Amino acid sequence: MTTNRSRPAGRPATIPDVAREAGVSRSTASRALADYGSVSPDARERVRAAAEKLGYRPNLLARSMITGRTHTLGAIVADIQNPFFAGVTRGITDAARAAGYQVLLANTDEDVAAERAAVKMLRDKHVDGLIVAPAATTETGHLAAAHAAGCPVVLLDRQAPGLPADSVTVDNHGAAQDAVRRLLAAGHRRIALVSLLGSAPSADAGAERAAAATPLPTDPVSTGLERIEGYRAALREAGLSDTDTYLRTGTFHREDPADLTADLLALPEPPTAVFATDSMIALGVLSATRDHGLRVPDDLSLVTFDDTDWARAVRPRVSVVAQPVQELGARAVHSLITRIEGTTRPPEHTVLDTEFIDRESIAPPPGA
Template sequence: MATAARALGGYGSVSAAAKERVAQAAKTLGYRPNVVARSMITGRTNAIGVVLADIENAFFSSAVRGIADAARAAGQHVILANTDEDIEKEHAAIRVFVERRVDGLIVCPTDGTDRTYLRGIIEQGTPVVLLDRRIRGLRADSVGIDNHRAAYEATRYLLAAGHERIGVVTGTASDVEAALHRPGLVGVENLVGMTGGERTAGYRDALLQAGIEPRVDYVVSGGGYRREDAVAATKELMALEEPPTAILPLDSILSLGVLQAVRELGLRCPRDVSVVGFDDAEWTETVTPPLTVVAQPVQEIGARALQRLLSRIDGSRQRPVHETLETTLVERESVGPPLSEG
């Protein structure tokens, strides 16, 4: 009995021949291992909790694919939770995962909220890796891109096309949205934080380098990351006395909303307004015109996050690592010269 338990549970010393005999007997009897009992003996569940902000967003669905493929290769199972950018849902999901004794967590945290509870979970021994968004001061690995540089390069691309009036459509939590309205967008990377703030700061710095003073009325949030939020934000931008001639939406769902608003306003892209989006989702090549985007290696980001988590689960005690992957500007047909100069 002891030999069979060790063979089926994957712990202790068992010969290869004994493992094979036990496996054949288990198959014949239709045996299913008791995962909970095994985890109590080994201290492992071989389960990873993944907490994402919005699974409908192409970025997150691609990241999950990268995580799941890497997990499968490592003999791990992935359990997924979606927060809809809601901090209470995030708390609840993480609490359930910890109670179910997952081996570790991959978390894309919601915007602009206190992270004391995550710090406590890490201190209690549950490894955590942050996906896409970093939290300053939290001792956890993270995997993502250089958001500042990516937005900086996208803005420089629009400037090179002749645009000086460039708008930004971002989604951010309501409690930090006021940070977008500081004169000159000073400190926006610190106040807004995470991807939205860092990308807005990259946009700001590209304008400043070109001798253009950033306008706070050109940086608009519809209050969230849904397509309808971006539609409202874009219409707000285009209703200005001097509307932007180009728009930079800061993720793929927001990009969809921008294009929808442009169509509903009876405008044409890029004749009336140019657009550069974030994330090379499948739809970006099929719309008219095909969308120029900042492409991220999303599946690789997910796979790297899983690999870093497994390293922590296996006992790595090195200092937190913030891994940054490269982006690519994919040029298509959604950018042209400003209408006044076309």
């Protein structure tokens, strides 16, 4: 064994070790390994060989201390188990890895306090930037603070008005309007919307059964709101002025979409079509519909946001507004990275296209 006895076997090799082995100084070794400055071909090769021999791996922590960059991104989403966020996260990790970054993941369950805690932790770990699907549109002080302190933030899927950050979203208003138009075109007039948005006020205050039409949750998620507005616009466009009769919005973890749907179906004049604002809500609608003995699409038509694997496999196949989930994530990463690399430009709002995929869940209303 000719290995240097000053390195106690177990300890991984460091730059000084490599330098000693190669017979050069730390500086030269560092230069050779990081490939900058000028190093003689001879020294470069000796260092390379020494590093190889000792199995040298750079300590990225130490490097980050100096450079101030960790090549780590923070991703804060509501719930990775929601297929939408799973797809987005997939897009984020893939794009990040391709660009030489890693991703630190956090779930919020739509809870602002959890989001704040996550931001704090990720910043303490010095992530280079944050990709956030904010749980609230107004309580964004922690995001603004991060951004101001030089930790760029990119908003994903959702907007936050006051925040001068990049965002990557979808035209929720337009897509919702388009989807509802298709239901209208099929002859429907009693079209319901089922959605979950925003978290409960705080304690158990507030409406315990928010099933009644209008009272929207406090500080709802922008995405849901936009979809509701698109829905209303389509109805108004068709001459239906009373846009809230069949509008049902609950709060996360409080209301079950299936219950909301059951209420709807128990109405004297029940809806003949339902627009669900995401795939998990569609599942609830589906479940309630069938428990009520109704069939899709003969008795009730269904359209939902998000194209999941099951929407293609069940019968009838369900018609959906497909979002480019992975690309949403990938674009967010690119936006964030160009911001990290130092470009200072005004906030950029990327809006990606959705695609309406017409399958088998829309039919004319029963009586027609």
